[in-house]
Amino acid sequence: MLPLEFSDALIQQLRGIQGEQTLVEFPDSVAAENDAVVVCSFLTTVYLTLDGRVLEVDLLEENAIPVVLVEPNDIWRALTVAARSFQSQELLDLLPRRHESGTDCPQCQALRWIQFGDQKQPSDKPGTVVCPQCHGLGWV
Numbered sequence: 001m002l003p004l005e006f007s008d009a010l011i012q013q014l015r016g017i018q019g020e021q022t023l024v025e026f027p028d029s030v031a032a033e034n035d036a037v038v039v040c041s042f043l044t045t046v047y048l049t050l051d052g053r054v055l056e057v058d059l060l061e062e063n064a065i066p067v068v069l070v071e072p073n074d075i076w077r078a079l080t081v082a083a084r085s086f087q088s089q090e091l092l093d094l095l096p097r098r099h100e101s102g103t104d105c106p107q108c109q110a111l112r113w114i115q116f117g118d119q120k121q122p123s124d125k126p127g128t129v130v131c132p133q134c135h136g137l138g139w140v
Helices: 008-024 029-034 072-085
Strands: 036-041 044-049 054-058 113-120 126-130
Touching: 008 036, 029 036, 029 044, 029 054, 036 072, 044 072, 054 072, 072 126
Parallel strands: none
Antiparallel strands: 036 044, 044 054, 113 126
């Protein structure tokens, strides 16, 4: 599964995102040192490197170093978030195809995401997280 194989077109798209992130966000040394884009950041920051690795840095840990994620579930979640954030079908296409015996995920109804809470966020969208049961595949 690792490293992920990106097409030239996807690498170009990610390079464009790198440029945008550099312009609008504070400098990120991990992204710069690893030729990566920031996928998401909350208690950890997840990165997608242009050579196909998924990295994570624990923001609660002082002087934390990037860890390469190798567990499929972690990689699937990162790809699902990146695909939505960067509006990239090609990133979703890197997820495993449904097996013949696979069924729609009962928790997210094959949507990859679950909604939480009744209140709307400032963006006027309900809070969502990658489905914890299927890890963004949409099937089990």
